[in-house]
Amino acid sequence: MNPMDPPDPPGPDPDPADPYAAAALAAYEGSKALAARDAAHRAHTERLLLVCADTLDACGRLLAHGPGSDPAAYHRSVELVARQLETAVTGEGLEVIGRVGERADPATHHVVRVRAAPRGAGEDEVLEVVRRGYRYRGHVLRAARVVVAAAGGTGEGPSTSRTTQTDGTSPRTQEGTTHG
Numbered sequence: 044m045n046p047m048d049p050p051d052p053p054g055p056d057p058d059p060a061d062p063y064a065a066a067a068l069a070a071y072e073g074s075k076a077l078a079a080r081d082a083a084h085r086a087h088t089e090r091l092l093l094v095c096a097d098t099l100d101a102c103g104r105l106l107a108h109g110p111g112s113d114p115a116a117y118h119r120s121v122e123l124v125a126r127q128l129e130t131a132v133t134g135e136g137l138e139v140i141g142r143v144g145e146r147a148d149p150a151t152h153h154v155v156r157v158r159a160a161p162r163g164a165g166e167d168e169v170l171e172v173v174r175r176g177y178r179y180r181g182h183v184l185r186a187a188r189v190v191v192a193a194a195g196g197t198g199e200g201p202s203t204s205r206t207t208q209t210d211g212t213s214p215r216t217q218e219g220t221t222h223g
């Protein structure tokens with residue numbers, strides 16, 4: 044049974060002489076709906092696990108062959124695998140939190156450092172993403188760890204030598220996956 048199918052037509056009316064018939068019919072209908080939701084959840088989980096398995100296989104192939112004589116090609120291959128995984132999980136509803144240039148929000152960003160605002164940067168603007176955060180179905184799984192701009196920052200000034208990847212994160216974004 045596909046949970047997206049229209050519901051089955053109602054069953055026979057319960058016997059009015061049997062006081063438990065209506066309750067039994069309601070319990071039966073409820074258990075059918077629960078079974079359908081469980082099946083849909085199982086299918087969703089299996090799709091996501093297959094994406095993870097494909098990613099693990101790709102990582103295994105990359106590790107087996109190593110960078111060889113072309114480190115740039117190896118780097119591009121690793122980036123491709125990472126983009127494929129990110130595309131798959133964002134397609135399943137995972138949202139990335141923490142992009143350079145956005146305004147830091149206390150509900151989704153954890154400020155790890157404050158720097159004097161460079162020219163053109165707004166107050167609380169994210170200057171660097173130390174570790175991306177993630178949200179799933181409106182729930183923050185992990186807050187982004189960020190460096191923000193402030194008019195009276197710590198005096199460190201903007202970092203002009205820091206490289207930023209195409210996804211708006213610094214290379215240090217790839218830290219561990221613990222919450223916080």
